[in-house]
Amino acid sequence: MTKMILAAAQMGGIQKAESRDAVVARMLALMAQAHDKGAGFIAFPEMCLTTFFPRFYVEDRAEFDHWFETQMPGPATQPLFDAAKAYGMGMTFGYCELTPEGDHYNTAIIVSPDGAITLKYRKIHLPGHAEYEPERTHQHLEKRYFLPGDLGFNVTRSQDVLMGLAICNDRRWPEAWRELGLQGVELVCIGYNTPSQNNLSKSEGLEQRLYHHELSICAGAYQNSTYAMAVAKCGMEDGNHMIGGTIIVDPDGFVIAKAETEGDELITAEADFAKCAFGKSTVFNFAAHRRIEHYGRIATQTGVKLPE
Template sequence: MSTDAPGGEAEITVSCLQFEPRIGDLAANRAAGLELIEAVAEAGARLAVLPELSDSGYVFESRAEAFALSGTAAESETIAGWAEAARRHDLHIVGGFCERDGGRLFNSAALVGPDGLIGVYRKTHLWDAENLWFEPGDHGYPVFATPLGRIGALICYDGWFPEAWRLLAMQGADIVCVPTNWVPMPSQPASLPSMSNILCMAAAHSNSFCVAAACRIGTERGQPFIGQSLIVNHEGWPVAGPAPEERPEVLTARVNLADARRKRRLNDFNQLLRDRRTDLYDEMLGTDLTPGWY
């Protein structure tokens, strides 16, 4: 693993880039994302996270529009731009893009490093009208080994499913990056953190990994988004954010990814993943995924 500071085993600087993509404006969205990436990289970030569908915008009017704003992972100009920035700055980037694969579309997140595209996660739980444009993800829950640590990804509504978080933990994820476009929940009490933030905090705590969630802001074709990006440590406590609801914000925090493993024990008797009752439920929740070292 990388050491980013004297005495800081696997300690890295993580940034979440909260901004407002514009539906259909690929060039401007790419430029806005790259401008933020350049700024955080020059400030020392080693891992940057952008919102869901950060290149295309979110509220499509038709499948034809979504298809026109998509690209394959191998040929995406968005990913090519991220890869160039990652190469120049020795940076890793996770960002949402509209992925085309033959005649299918996916709401996807790419992980890019200094050597180019590392892998793609496809959103597995589609929200509302996404079901009209996208196919449910078919890549499972990959965890990518990088010089920084083991990186997993979820997208927005995926975070409502504890199984998704747990399968990433069981494959050894040290940090889960969440490109997201959270929307208001009508029943949300104003006095409490947003449900999306609570779910990120709970998942980080119960699985002992860090979470970096980057949300968009603004209103697109009548749909408002809530911002409130945040970075959570392995104990479940925010170390940056939540960001404001209505303005762009760059969140930056230092997290020690080794703590996700070294400090998983809660006391002399309890360790979160070891204490699972696998005599009562399947270790990998009935999937054919292979557990990693945890």
Template sequence: MTDHCTAVSPVRIAVIQFDPQVGVEHGERNLQHSLALARQAIAAGANLIVLPELCNTGYTFSSRAEAYAHAETLGAGDSVCAWADLAREHGVYLAAGFVERDGLKLYDSAVLFGPDGLLGHYRKAHLWNQEKLWFTPGDLGFPVFETPIGRIGLLICWDIWFPEVPRLMAAQGADIICSLNNWVWTPPPLFDAAGRCMASYLTITAAHVNNLYIAAANRIGSERDGRFLGCSLIAGTNGWPIGEVAGAEEQCILYADVDLTAARSAPIWNSLNDLQRDRRTDLYDAALGYRLHAPMPR
């Protein structure tokens, strides 16, 4: 637990790493597996649960038609309804990724549910590789959602490579970002001597320079011609992982006990430096859009 006399918003975060498989014949198994692992986390005391990107469908589609066959709508899909029911039944908060169909468009989307239903919805803005053949780039911006446990942002996988994404969420007062991922194997080197991948370091850096928590859930396993990195983690406001960084192969659940609102007053290094206050937004290129997101008091 973060070192405070009284925790204002105590949260046990659970990041779930597992191996969903593509194919409509695997859809029900993927969904039930996600629910079973979420219940395991709830039994261990978790009340903020993060599942990977596209965790009910698998990832490596072979055509847009196949991606479309895996899609569901935000309001009535089997998976989103099941996740909503789980959050409501157990009084927890849950983030999960799915293929969203809106009219004829497909999005790589994430949802955030709480005890009272849908709290947030995000569509992946930065599409990776063949995702560009199936999905439309997200059109919802980078919102931060007010919840009873704190301010929560959502991002998906390749988004973490773009520092503007966590920066804009931090400017809106995010306490934590739930990062839903399908980090894939790319040309080597994939891991350093400590066994960490570049995506882990990008997550650590984003948490550090923005003074917030990031809970990053990745998947594992192989699927068609794709392989996945694992390396899920929960980064603290100082950037360093809270507990272990997951390996590249094993199914696991990572936990961290934190006071979410500690992100609003977490110390930097001394009394004269503060990341939010020291930023020179007056000098940064207006095209970056910082002025479109009014800073929240921290």
């Protein structure tokens, strides 16, 4: 069975004025560190080429099209693919995708060590809202700038590991984890940009946000017996603070590596993917224990229906 050193590449804030080239240079530096540590796979955050622009409102969405990639790899991102190949290292990162049809998605990809894109995921659980809402401490307009992902939750076998993706808010939704778990996932990578302040609750700050983040990742990993890397873009970005808390979690739901800063920081841990098998064949042996005849509401009922 496969053992591999996993690298989670936390990134500090990316300011509006920062160019793609400058950001890619930061990412290349983290890849070089990962290579020095013998990493076989590196995970970068959600939307890691640009600032988290959904905190800003523009009436004409097209004004923000410059935050989106129309090619992957494109001229600015090709060096990442080249480095992956040179190091023989797989990678995942998130970016904003503008399709030839003009559709906008919050996207992440897995790239194999030969430079091929082996999985594309488009964020399904978009948080926030679509219109300007003055009662919020800051805007969170993901529902304005992105369509909900249309590709589902998929798992790919890459580097002999069953890998799946989710993005940011997806991590709070056990449905996302279970869709991946039902495909035998062994490594879930989740990038995030999470404001340190709940924009609708003054009492919910940094500590509580970090707790909910870690709780969701550890539960998802444990309940699907999978490794997970949750990777922050964090710290101050355009005057807004985002949580750090990048972690690597094992299939028992234990944190095995954790970032200490709110800036560019690489953490690593060795994964022994054979360890996924125990949970998957015992307490979370889905074939033996799941009772789908009682899960009907989950896939047929979107919102709450109170009992009569």
